[in-house]
Amino acid sequence: MKGEPFYGSLSSLPQEEIGALDFFGLKATLDVPIIVGGNFWGLIGFDDVKKDRTWSEAEVDSLKAAAGILSAAIQRQLNDEAIHQLNAELEQRVRQRTSELEYANRELESFAYSVSHDLRSPLRGIDGYSRLLLDDFGELLDPQGREYLENVRKLPPRWSADR
Numbered sequence: 001m002k003g004e005p006f007y008g009s010l011s012s013l014p015q016e017e018i019g020a021l022d023f024f025g026l027k028a029t030l031d032v033p034i035i036v037g038g039n040f041w042g043l044i045g046f047d048d049v050k051k052d053r054t055w056s057e058a059e060v061d062s063l064k065a066a067a068g069i070l071s072a073a074i075q076r077q078l079n080d081e082a083i084h085q086l087n088a089e090l091e092q093r094v095r096q097r098t099s100e101l102e103y104a105n106r107e108l109e110s111f112a113y114s115v116s117h118d119l120r121s122p123l124r125g126i127d128g129y130s131r132l133l134l135d136d137f138g139e140l141l142d143p144q145g146r147e148y149l150e151n152v153r154k155l156p157p158r159w160s161a162d163r
Contacts, residue, residue: 005060006031009052030055032067036074044070127153 009028010018021029024047031045044067046059130152138146 003033003035007055011052025049027051028053032063034067034071036071041074
């Protein structure tokens, strides 16, 4: 079935297909396939249990319209489910990336603390020696040399020996 309606009645079907109608007590049937995403999904149909009949164009068109509406509704539901699944996967990936980023930040903070701690002693030494040079030999330095040593001494207070 490729999307075309199936018509059948006791008078128009081959004997091997009449058995299905007869089993259900049907005299005539009209089935229209519901196609979702290019694939057969199911059938919607009219049956007549009272008389053998031919279906009118209006009945066929009505059933085709109903099949189209059902197909669109089913496709929308499938799309909504896919979007929900993608959103759930995205949220999970965001949580995972956030966790990884938080871990990397903790590692970076730990590294920065370690580097800061390791540099304190050498920077205190530089600060102390530059202070001694300025105190003992500052008057012998030219203005530019004195400025260089004063710039070295402008260390942040937490590293300075006398601050």
